[in-house]
Amino acid sequence: MPEKLRLSHERIIDAAARVADRGGIASVSMRSVGSELGVEAMSLYHYVASKEAMLDALSEWVFAKIAIPQAGVPWRQALWERAHSAREVLSAHTWGLGMMESRAAPGMSRLRHYDAMMGRLASAGFSAALATTAFASVDAFVFGFVLTESTLPLEAGSGAEQQLAEAADLNAADFPHLTAMLSELFASGTYSFGDEFQAGLTILLEGIEQRLAGEGAGFSQPS
Amino acid sequence: MPEKLRLSHERIIDAAARVADRGGIASVSMRSVGSELGVEAMSLYHYVASKEAMLDALSEWVFAKIAIPQAGVPWRQALWERAHSAREVLSAHTWGLGMMESRAAPGMSRLRHYDAMMGRLASAGFSAALATTAFASVDAFVFGFVLTESTLPLEAGSGAEQQLAEAADLNAADFPHLTAMLSELFASGTYSFGDEFQAGLTILLEGIEQRLAGEGAGFSQPS
DNA sequence: ACCTGAACACCGTTCAAGT
DNA sequence: ACCTGAACACCGTTCAAGT
Numbered sequence: 372m373p374e375k376l377r378l379s380h381e382r383i384i385d386a387a388a389r390v391a392d393r394g395g396i397a398s399v400s401m402r403s404v405g406s407e408l409g410v411e412a413m414s415l416y417h418y419v420a421s422k423e424a425m426l427d428a429l430s431e432w433v434f435a436k437i438a439i440p441q442a443g444v445p446w447r448q449a450l451w452e453r454a455h456s457a458r459e460v461l462s463a464h465t466w467g468l469g470m471m472e473s474r475a476a477p478g479m480s481r482l483r484h485y486d487a488m489m490g491r492l493a494s495a496g497f498s499a500a501l502a503t504t505a506f507a508s509v510d511a512f513v514f515g516f517v518l519t520e521s522t523l524p525l526e527a528g529s530g531a532e533q534q535l536a537e538a539a540d541l542n543a544a545d546f547p548h549l550t551a552m553l554s555e556l557f558a559s560g561t562y563s564f565g566d567e568f569q570a571g572l573t574i575l576l577e578g579i580e581q582r583l584a585g586e587g588a589g590f591s592q593p594s
Numbered sequence: 595m596p597e598k599l600r601l602s603h604e605r606i607i608d609a610a611a612r613v614a615d616r617g618g619i620a621s622v623s624m625r626s627v628g629s630e631l632g633v634e635a636m637s638l639y640h641y642v643a644s645k646e647a648m649l650d651a652l653s654e655w656v657f658a659k660i661a662i663p664q665a666g667v668p669w670r671q672a673l674w675e676r677a678h679s680a681r682e683v684l685s686a687h688t689w690g691l692g693m694m695e696s697r698a699a700p701g702m703s704r705l706r707h708y709d710a711m712m713g714r715l716a717s718a719g720f721s722a723a724l725a726t727t728a729f730a731s732v733d734a735f736v737f738g739f740v741l742t743e744s745t746l747p748l749e750a751g752s753g754a755e756q757q758l759a760e761a762a763d764l765n766a767a768d769f770p771h772l773t774a775m776l777s778e779l780f781a782s783g784t785y786s787f788g789d790e791f792q793a794g795l796t797i798l799l800e801g802i803e804q805r806l807a808g809e810g811a812g813f814s815q816p817s
Numbered sequence: 818a819c820c821t822g823a824a825c826a827c828c829g830t831t832c833a834a835g836t
Numbered sequence: 837a838c839c840t841g842a843a844c845a846c847c848g849t850t851c852a853a854g855t
Contacts, residue, residue, distance in 0.1 A: 377819095411821055413820075414819075414820050417820075
C-alpha cells in the first residue's frame with residue numbers, strides 16, 4: 372500500500388480512484404486515501420481543501436476519461452463513439468454515476484464534452500434545439516443504461532443473465548409476465564442484456580437522423 | 595421535530611425520506627432520523643437491522659411511488675405514463691438515483707414494474723427481445739435524464755436556463771460552440787431544457803413503434 | 818515547506834441497563 | 837416489549853508542533 376513519493380493533487384485523486392474502484396465510494400475516506408499513499412490523513416489537506424473538494428475532483432477524473440471524438444468525424448459516428456466511450460468508462464467506475472447527483476455543477480470536463488459535441492452537430496447542420504435534443508437524449512440514455520445495468524446481477528455477455536431469471540423464479544407467481552418474458556429470452560441461449568445498449572442507441576440515432584432530414588438551416592457557428 | 599408516537603418500520607422510512615428531501619442523502623444518519631422522530635438513534639435498531647437495511651428500504655420507498663399504468667392502456671401510453679411518473683417521483687427525490695448504484699439488487703418495486711410493463715407490451719404483440727429493448731431504453735433514458743437535469747443549474751420552465759449560459763460565458767473562449775448554441779437557444783426566450791424530456795422520449799417511442807410494425811408474433815403469455 | 822499527533826465533534830453499532 | 841446511556845471504533849477537520 373505505502374508507495375513513498377512526493378504527494379500531489381494528482382496523486383491523491385488517482386489514489387482515491389483506486390480506493391473507490393476497490394471498495395466503492397463509501398470506502399473513500401481521508402484516512403483510507405492517506406494510507407493508500409503511505410501517509411497520514413492530515414497530510415492530504417495540503418493539496419485538497421476538504422473531502423468534498425477531493426470528491427469533486429474525483430468526479431471530474433471520471434468524466435475526463437471519456438473520449439472526445441476527433442474533429443472530422445460525421446455526427447452519427449461522433450455520437451456513437453462518445454456513447455460507447457462513456458459506457459466503457461462509467462462501467463469501469465460505476466461510483467462516478469452515483470456521485471453525479473450529489474454534486475451540483477457540471478464541471479469542466481462535462482462542459483468540454485458538450486462544447487465538442489455541439490461543434491460536430493453544428494457543422495452537420497443541426498439547429499441548436501435539435502443538437503440539444505440529440506446530445507441530451509444520448510447522454511441520458513447512456514447514463515441511465517449504465518446505472519440500470521450496474522444494478523442488475525448480470526455479467527454482460529457471459530450468459531449469467533440466468534441469475535435474474537432464477538431470482539424472479541423464486542416467486543414466479545408474483546411476476547408471471549416477467550417470468551414468461553425471461554424464459555423466451557433465454558430460450559435461444561445467446562441473449563445478453565448488454566446488447567440492449569446497441570439496440571436503444573440505434574433507435575435514438577435513427578430518430579435523430581429523421582428529424583435532421585426534416586429540418587432546414589443549422590445554428591450559426593463561430594470561426 | 596419530535597412527534598411522539600409509536601415507532602414502526604414505516605414511520606422510520608418516512609422520516610428518513612423527509613430528512614433526505616431536506617438535506618440530501620448524506621444528512622441521513624441514525625441520529626438524524628431518530629431526532630426526526632423524537633427518539634434516540636439506538637431505538638431504530640428495534641425496527642431496522644442496520645443503516646444499510648434502512649437505506650435499502652428507503653430506495654424501495656422511492657421506486658414504489660412510481661405509478662404503474664392501468665391494465666387496459668395501449669403500450670405507447672403505458673410507456674409514456676410510466677416515464678412521466680418516474681420523472682416526477684425521481685425529480686422530487688433525486689437522492690433515489692444516487693442510491694441506485696450503491697445497492698446491488700433491483701428490489702421488489704422495480705421487479706413489480708418490470709412485470710407490469712412486460713404484461714402490457716406482450717399483449718400489444720411485442721416479442722420478448724423488443725419488449726426488453728423498449729422498456730430498458732425508456733427506463734435508461736428517464737433515469738439518465740433526471741440525473742442530467744438535476745446537475746444542471748436550471749429550474750425547469752422558469753427560464754433560469756440563462757444561468758448556464760452565464761456560467762459558460764465566463765470563459766466563452768474555451769467553449770465557443772456551446773456558447774453559440776446557447777445564445778441561439780435562448781434567443782427565442784421560450785426555451786426550457788425540461789422540454790427535451792418530451793423530445794427524447796418521443797424519438798424513442800417512435801423508434802419502438804417502427805420496430806414493432808416490422809416484427810411478427812409476440813412472446814407467449816400465461817393466462 | 819511538508820508532514821504529523823493529539824484533540825474535537827461527529828458517526829454506526831453493541832450491550833447492559835432502565836421502565 | 838420498548839427505549840436509552842455509556843462505550844467503542846470509526847470519521848472529517850483544526851491546530852500546534854515537529855523536521
